Amino acid sequence: MAAENQTPDGERVIDLPWVRQRLAYSQTKLSALQLLNWQMVSALESGELQPADASAAKVYGTETAIDVVAALLEVLGIGGILRLDLPEHCSPGTWSICIGMAS
Numbered sequence: 001m002a003a004e005n006q007t008p009d010g011e012r013v014i015d016l017p018w019v020r021q022r023l024a025y026s027q028t029k030l031s032a033l034q035l036l037n038w039q040m041v042s043a044l045e046s047g048e049l050q051p052a053d054a055s056a057a058k059v060y061g062t063e064t065a066i067d068v069v070a071a072l073l074e075v076l077g078i079g080g081i082l083r084l085d086l087p088e089h090c091s092p093g094t095w096s097i098c099i100g101m102a103s
Helices: 017-045 051-080
Strands: none
């Protein structure tokens, strides 16, 4: 979406520094979460996984999801919240947040 859409000045959205920063931030956070999950799998397989480790990973995962959604919604704007192609999910006075690729 950001690579295809253009600003009113004709510049691609993906070329805007603040958009690239939000995308890099999101990728970094998700990569760190993936590494943390791999570490937990390794600890589980070796019998060294502690409840505190699992709790910390859950908290980090939740915070990461919130941070990444917020960063990506900055890039997408209102189009990232409202899904006009899904009228059955929208009723007057409600908001719907859809995460994922639009078909």
